Amino acid sequence: MAINNSNKSKIIYTALAWSISGMIFFPILWTLLTSFKTEAEAISASPSLFMFDWTLENYSDVLARSSYFNHFWNSVVISIGSSLLGLLIAVPAAWSMAFVQTKRTKHLLMWMLSTKMLPPVGVLIPIYLIFRDFGLLDTKLGLVIVMTLVNLPIMVWMLYTYFREIPHEILEASRMDGCTISEEIFHVLLPLALPGIASTLLLNVILAWNEAFWTLILTAADAAPLTAFIASYSSPEGLFYAKLSAASVMAIVPILILGWFSQKQLVRGLSFGAVK
């Protein structure tokens, strides 16, 4: 009886888990399927899930009409560039907060985090004006700067958490062994915090890749990444669901592949220090 009850609850929980996963995954599945439909089927009143005429026409149209690879390259430069620049600033910041704490370190960390609670639209006008005056509108450099600043609090927080897990005595030993602060960071701290640094980098690449608010506002054509490329299919001429879906699939596939291959690293990094 006990085994039966246990099996029954196992089945119920498994079904529940699959249902929730299905609900989460459905929009992506819908986008994927729609990208292979004609525009007529995509807006049909009685859409079919799988039984339709599969076509690659949308993909060829999208590739023909837009410079996908330019947008892709912009996304790569903006997401990786902002993540690397962010690391360059966040590593020393997190080091000082973790190892040279003052009375106000905790307050500073909370303040940094609170900037993430602020709706971005609240600072839209000053940032837009600054970008305009410095000639940064529609430039990859401008986007790298803004993405770095947007994600910096998260990077500092994540690295601070990882650094706190590293025994202070190891860093002191390196100081006794003749390391300067930069040598201490490069030779001892960074290798020890590598899993955390890798997951911070990956998470920020993903966040920057998916960022739409700032990319849509601060870019037009030259520096537009894939998020702007998707939005360009929602034009005043009308909504082209199938082409929009094809563009979306082409935008999310690279980051999905990256996420798939780095999932172990991401999970390991995000749970770093949770269990001793």
Next chain:
Amino acid sequence: MGSITLKQVTKNFGDVNVIKPLDLQIHDGEFIVFVGPSGCGKSTLLRMIAGLEDTTSGNIDIDGQDATHTPPAKRGLAMVFQSYALYPHMSVRNNIAFPLKRAKVSPKEIAEKIASAAKILNLGDYLDRKPGQLSGGQRQRVAIGRAIVRQPSAFLFDEPLSNLDASLRVNMRLEISELHKSLATTMVYVTHDQVEAMTMADRIAVFNAGVIEQVGTPLELYQRPVNRFVAGFIGSPKMNFIDVEAGDDSVSSIGVRPEHISLSENSGKWLGRVGVIEHLGSETFLHVHVDKVGTLTVKAGGDCPLEYGDDVYLNVTPDKTLRFDKNGLTLPPMPVKEQFSKPFTNQSAPASLGTESK
């Protein structure tokens, strides 16, 4: 060279004064142990000598040079930490080579020094392993190896044996003492374990609440402690203290070590009842309850036949007792015939009952 001089050194953490103005001269080549209870400031002082903590006021001279504000790496000192503090991502070889690489020593010389340290510390078979693949004792040896290769003017040890099990601790104690004899380099060693202090030190500095209570050789501290704190801290088991009723003289309490009390079945100064007995094989510790005196610890031979609840007479070796005034300071010894006139009731000579009397 490896002399260290502390002049009126103090340390504050915020408003808390953890090291009160303190002077200490550590001689070249000596093995000095800082001992004291947790939180007494001994590790803080060691870290101040290392340069890992700022000095609030006063001066630290190393080999005659003012090093108060010199960075840790430039002080010519090496430190061995309680947690070993090895670099887990590097092999044993690279751990030992690390300070030499930082000092831009040639690869040939690094290889020679690693070989020499590995030979001294029996690490030859483990050079290519990572610290995670070593036992506690081996890790501590690597940490010492990393310190040795730098040929420092002094070694600083911060409770290096605390994480080891009891038997390994005894072995490592001997190894560190051997190392001191062979290298003849100054060693400053922090511990809360008075046995480590007594067995290893040339001199011991006993710390209490941020001050040094006494500095001296192990036997000086054991035989002539300056106050009740040092008398109680040095010696295992601890000294027995017996409060004396206030009288004309200034004696507030007397101290007698467990090894200076003998047991007798027939006669003695105090009659007591045996409480807990701790058999250690070669010796026995008895906790004897004596009316109006309290519980006294007595060190007897390993073959002591007494059992829990037995009545027994206690006798004290008179010239081995200490007297303390109301401030806890040790008073000069009294003539033998005057000792214990208050607490003693029966002055007959003791009969032996397997005790070790010194």
